[in-house]
Amino acid sequence: MGALVVFSIAALGLLTYRSLENRLIDDNLRQVQSKAGSAATVISEYTAYCARDLDARVNSLVMQDIAVLLAEGRDPLGSPEIADVERSLLSQLNSKPEYLQFRLIDSRGMEIARCERVSGETLPVITPAAKLQDKSARPYFQQAMKLARGQIEVSRIDLNVEHGVIEEPRVPVMRFSAPLYGEASSPLAVVVINLDMRPVLNELRSSSPPDWQVYLASEDGDFLLHPDGEREYGSQLGAPGLMRSEFPTLDWQQAKREELNLHLSRADGEKLVVAAHVVGLNGGRSYCLFYTMPEARLLASLAPVRRTFLLTGLLCILVALGAALLLARSIARPLEKMTLAVRSFGNSTALDLPLDASGETGVLARAFSNMLAHLGMRTTELQAEIRERRMAEELAARQASQMSRFHALVESSNDAILTKDLEGTITSWNPAAERLYGYSPQEAIGHHISLIVPPERLAEVHEIIQRVRSGEILDSYETQRICSDGTILDVNLTASGIRNAGGEVTAVSIIARDITERKFTEGLFRLVVEASPSGIVLVDSSGNIELANAAAENMFAYQPGNMRGLSVEELIPGEMRYGHSGFRRAYQSKPERRDMGAGRDLYGLRRDGSEFPIEIGLNPVRTSRGLFILALVIDITERKRSQLDMAAKNAALERSNRDLEQFAYIASHDLREPLRMVSSYTELLEERYAAQLDDKAGKYIHYARDGAKRMQQMVADLLSFSRVTSTEIELEPVDLNLVLKQCMHDLRGKLDESGAVITTGDLPLVQGTENLLHQVMQNLLSNAIKFRGEAVPRVHVSAVQDGNNWVISVQDNGIGIDPQYHERIFQMFQRLHGRDSYEGSGIGLAITRKIIERLGGSIWLESLPGQGSRFLFKVQSGIHKPAKLEVEVEHD
Amino acid sequence: MIDILLVEDNPADVELIRECLENSRFVASIQVRENGGEALSFLTGEQPVAGAEVQPGLIMLDLNLPGLNGRQVLEELKSDVLLKRIPVIVLSSSDAEQDVADSYELGASSYIVKPADFSGYATLARALEDFWGRVVKLPVPGHEPV
Numbered sequence A: 001m002g003a004l005v006v007f008s009i010a011a012l013g014l015l016t017y018r019s020l021e022n023r024l025i026d027d028n029l030r031q032v033q034s035k036a037g038s039a040a041t042v043i044s045e046y047t048a049y050c051a052r053d054l055d056a057r058v059n060s061l062v063m064q065d066i067a068v069l070l071a072e073g074r075d076p077l078g079s080p081e082i083a084d085v086e087r088s089l090l091s092q093l094n095s096k097p098e099y100l101q102f103r104l105i106d107s108r109g110m111e112i113a114r115c116e117r118v119s120g121e122t123l124p125v126i127t128p129a130a131k132l133q134d135k136s137a138r139p140y141f142q143q144a145m146k147l148a149r150g151q152i153e154v155s156r157i158d159l160n161v162e163h164g165v166i167e168e169p170r171v172p173v174m175r176f177s178a179p180l181y182g183e184a185s186s187p188l189a190v191v192v193i194n195l196d197m198r199p200v201l202n203e204l205r206s207s208s209p210p211d212w213q214v215y216l217a218s219e220d221g222d223f224l225l226h227p228d229g230e231r232e233y234g235s236q237l238g239a240p241g242l243m244r245s246e247f248p249t250l251d252w253q254q255a256k257r258e259e260l261n262l263h264l265s266r267a268d269g270e271k272l273v274v275a276a277h278v279v280g281l282n283g284g285r286s287y288c289l290f291y292t293m294p295e296a297r298l299l300a301s302l303a304p305v306r307r308t309f310l311l312t313g314l315l316c317i318l319v320a321l322g323a324a325l326l327l328a329r330s331i332a333r334p335l336e337k338m339t340l341a342v343r344s345f346g347n348s349t350a351l352d353l354p355l356d357a358s359g360e361t362g363v364l365a366r367a368f369s370n371m372l373a374h375l376g377m378r379t380t381e382l383q384a385e386i387r388e389r390r391m392a393e394e395l396a397a398r399q400a401s402q403m404s405r406f407h408a409l410v411e412s413s414n415d416a417i418l419t420k421d422l423e424g425t426i427t428s429w430n431p432a433a434e435r436l437y438g439y440s441p442q443e444a445i446g447h448h449i450s451l452i453v454p455p456e457r458l459a460e461v462h463e464i465i466q467r468v469r470s471g472e473i474l475d476s477y478e479t480q481r482i483c484s485d486g487t488i489l490d491v492n493l494t495a496s497g498i499r500n501a502g503g504e505v506t507a508v509s510i511i512a513r514d515i516t517e518r519k520f521t522e523g524l525f526r527l528v529v530e531a532s533p534s535g536i537v538l539v540d541s542s543g544n545i546e547l548a549n550a551a552a553e554n555m556f557a558y559q560p561g562n563m564r565g566l567s568v569e570e571l572i573p574g575e576m577r578y579g580h581s582g583f584r585r586a587y588q589s590k591p592e593r594r595d596m597g598a599g600r601d602l603y604g605l606r607r608d609g610s611e612f613p614i615e616i617g618l619n620p621v622r623t624s625r626g627l628f629i630l631a632l633v634i635d636i637t638e639r640k641r642s643q644l645d646m647a648a649k650n651a652a653l654e655r656s657n658r659d660l661e662q663f664a665y666i667a668s669h670d671l672r673e674p675l676r677m678v679s680s681y682t683e684l685l686e687e688r689y690a691a692q693l694d695d696k697a698g699k700y701i702h703y704a705r706d707g708a709k710r711m712q713q714m715v716a717d718l719l720s721f722s723r724v725t726s727t728e729i730e731l732e733p734v735d736l737n738l739v740l741k742q743c744m745h746d747l748r749g750k751l752d753e754s755g756a757v758i759t760t761g762d763l764p765l766v767q768g769t770e771n772l773l774h775q776v777m778q779n780l781l782s783n784a785i786k787f788r789g790e791a792v793p794r795v796h797v798s799a800v801q802d803g804n805n806w807v808i809s810v811q812d813n814g815i816g817i818d819p820q821y822h823e824r825i826f827q828m829f830q831r832l833h834g835r836d837s838y839e840g841s842g843i844g845l846a847i848t849r850k851i852i853e854r855l856g857g858s859i860w861l862e863s864l865p866g867q868g869s870r871f872l873f874k875v876q877s878g879i880h881k882p883a884k885l886e887v888e889v890e891h892d
Numbered sequence B: 001m002i003d004i005l006l007v008e009d010n011p012a013d014v015e016l017i018r019e020c021l022e023n024s025r026f027v028a029s030i031q032v033r034e035n036g037g038e039a040l041s042f043l044t045g046e047q048p049v050a051g052a053e054v055q056p057g058l059i060m061l062d063l064n065l066p067g068l069n070g071r072q073v074l075e076e077l078k079s080d081v082l083l084k085r086i087p088v089i090v091l092s093s094s095d096a097e098q099d100v101a102d103s104y105e106l107g108a109s110s111y112i113v114k115p116a117d118f119s120g121y122a123t124l125a126r127a128l129e130d131f132w133g134r135v136v137k138l139p140v141p142g143h144e145p146v
Helices: A003-056 A062-072 A080-095 A139-145 A199-207 A242-248 A295-300 A302-343 A357-414 A433-439 A455-469 A515-533 A550-555 A575-588 A637-692 A696-724 A736-748 A748-754 A770-786 A844-854 A883-891 B013-020 B036-044 B070-079 B097-105 B118-135
Strands: A099-106 A110-118 A172-180 A190-198 A211-217 A223-225 A262-263 A271-282 A285-296 A415-419 A426-429 A476-480 A487-498 A505-514 A534-537 A545-548 A602-605 A612-625 A626-636 A732-735 A758-759 A765-768 A794-802 A804-814 A858-865 A869-876 B001-008 B028-033 B060-063 B087-091 B110-113
Touching: A003 A271, A003 A285, A003 A302, A003 A357, A062 A099, A062 A172, A062 A190, A080 A099, A080 A612, A110 A626, A110 B013, A139 A190, A172 A637, A190 A794, A190 B110, A199 A211, A199 A223, A199 A357, A199 A804, A223 A545, A242 A357, A295 A758, A302 A357, A415 A433, A426 A545, A433 A487, A433 A505, A455 A476, A455 A505, A476 B097, A476 B118, A487 A515, A487 A602, A505 B110, A534 A550, A534 A765, A534 B110, A550 A626, A575 A602, A612 A637, A696 A844, A696 B070, A736 A748, A736 A758, A736 A770, A748 A770, A765 A770, A765 A869, A770 A794, A770 A804, A770 A844, A844 A858, A844 A869, A844 B036, B001 B013, B001 B036, B001 B097, B013 B118, B036 B070, B060 B070, B070 B087, B087 B097, B097 B110
Parallel strands: A758 A794, B001 B028, B001 B060, B060 B087, B087 B110
Antiparallel strands: A099 A110, A099 A190, A172 A190, A211 A223, A211 A285, A262 A271, A271 A285, A415 A426, A415 A505, A476 A487, A487 A505, A534 A545, A534 A626, A602 A612, A612 A626, A732 A765, A794 A804, A804 A869, A858 A869
């Protein structure tokens, strides 16, 4: 009987204990389970942001400019577009400490722009062109090249690789890559972000519940997180499948959609409790996050419960044993009932204990009930305590991690960041603030902000604090600040409030950026633009005027500032206006520096409706806000007027020249008739009536005849002179060798008489007519012989090629000509010598020059008195080399 | 001996030509007409005047004439089946190549630039006598072609 009672009580106790144990383990697991769930969310959030950001980068204007550049097949390296991209990527890296690399890789797999955070360095840098790598073999590049527009490839989490080698110290990364299409139908490049996974992995590691071990495993069986760091990234480090070998029974692939929550044995045989959660990340990859604890340790936490339970149980046994002896039979039934009740104790339903049973059984039941109530209370208290402690730990860890990230962000920022209290006392001061203002944190913190505010701007401080206090965030507040060395800086401030837990603004944070250089450049730019005498009009991509300088406003008769915002079409008159937007779009699709409306007359429309002729040069200007067109406008009213004047004057001059030639021809022709009569009849008079006239009359008649003869000669010369231009000629290649031969034949009388010797080199073919060139050579040769000195005349004719022309030289050893007469000798009827010394009317060289000019050439001479003369004339070559032949020669 | 018809409007020129040719042995007579119209009437017998019964053996024609100019007269002469065989010497003050070429084109037998002085006329007279009086065989007036 006693044994029965002891057995019953022991069985009852064991059952109760088991139920308690189960419930405790379950509760504990559920907590860790939910912890795993929230940790999984942290990872997904961390990576999802990066995917969205990458998408935004791909669609940014700088990337689209690159797409245009690549589509046109230009070399990106060294281009201004790449420099823009690099700057943009660098500022992205600057503001996002979790990004390790930001890259642009062309369609062949070569990096063309890369910014990275080099380990050990605080600030990210632009990688120089020489260090760009070939990434064509890397899976994230190959996958991204296969993607459609807007899709993103997300790599597995693995260790960063540079130049094909795993980077040390090891950096776990995730690469987000997206194709860059632009207007093209296939990807032109790939944009890649390397996301540093250390922050999130470290947080997982440090935030795991006490006594629990955290693991992160990939689908292919690698550990990404393991208590033993050496077992991580097995595939990459040459030891794949570590997951399977360590946890042979954990097949989470099957349980992908369910929460894993189980007991299992590790390969070394230790029994473990496991809480797992499957993390699905962008790009379809899943990871298993799980926490383990040896079952033994979990049960150890139940020791106090067990102790209480055993003590109470023992007490019961003693009491029951005594009662049992007396009431063995009467308690058999209630005991049965109690056994049933206790078995269901773990299910937390109300216990059906026979509390009202009479006698010992009732006492036992009540004692038992008290004991259970006591136990339940202790258990609940214990659980609550565990929960509270976990929550506090988690909160502290999260806050610490956030604080450290925030701190790192502030410390590494390129912008000066400082905080001040509502009185204006500086409370924090980052390194960039030190660089900007020249005060160290020790010098600044605790001082009033007026330390860096110019005296005349002190009122601003109060205003900023008031506005921030009222909840406003001040953005792009441009003002001036003063540095420790007294320099005045132009700065751009962002001011916002820092709130306490109650939401009340208790301090102000200020982010300051130095814009002194930008202000100066802006000022300089404005001065240059305004000083330009040409009109300058900057037009945005939709045709609105963004900027117009004073010259442009003046030209188009607008008040200062009134052209801004106008549609550029408003400056174009009448019918041209309607086609203009089409031209503008065409230009935007093929922007290049060129003149507008090649060959057409362009007109501008003033505000008062009048039109004026203009010339426009177009220049594309790429900005962060898209393509602008810079138009340089020149008012050509004056130029047009003088061109018209010039054309009219030219026409008049031509007419006058023609009239003069006509006049010379007609005059000389018609003058011959009466002259012939004067000459003939004075001769007849002399011949027939000489006998009847005295000597004086004979002399007079002689003078009259002589004058008439000379006039006849001059008229004849004048006629030949005017014939040079009045006759139609057709230029053809003429062999000067033949011309010279003919001349020598014609001059043989003079040659024989003077004993002159004419020598010649090989002469070329030149453009002209045989007749005109004959006259030229004849004139020059007869002059050379005529104006001879004492010596026997020697004349040498030679030729030298000058590009497409020939220079022909006629050199003599005659009397020479003083340089002061070198021009005069080419004028008509100008003689340097008396008629007695050298005969001739002085027309020869005038005609010669006229002929050479008619042939498109020029004539001049080199001569000094007593040293002979050298007449040179330049005429076009008679052989035109075909252009094609020259090209072939070049190829040789 | 040849009968010459001189078509020339300038009396000073007529005088000079008469001076140098009248004494020449090959000239039988010189008829002068002052313009083309008169010359053609004379030759076609429409306006019979003194001496018109004799057809000239040689015509000396100035180019610069009032009314019909020398060129037109030459054209008329050469288009007339009877008159075209009479040799025409153009006697002009122009030495323009175009005038020379045109005259020969129209059928002139010779083109002579009027000499600039009287000695030139004397030389011309000798040359005409040598060529037209001795060298050339001219058709006999009255022997019409059948």
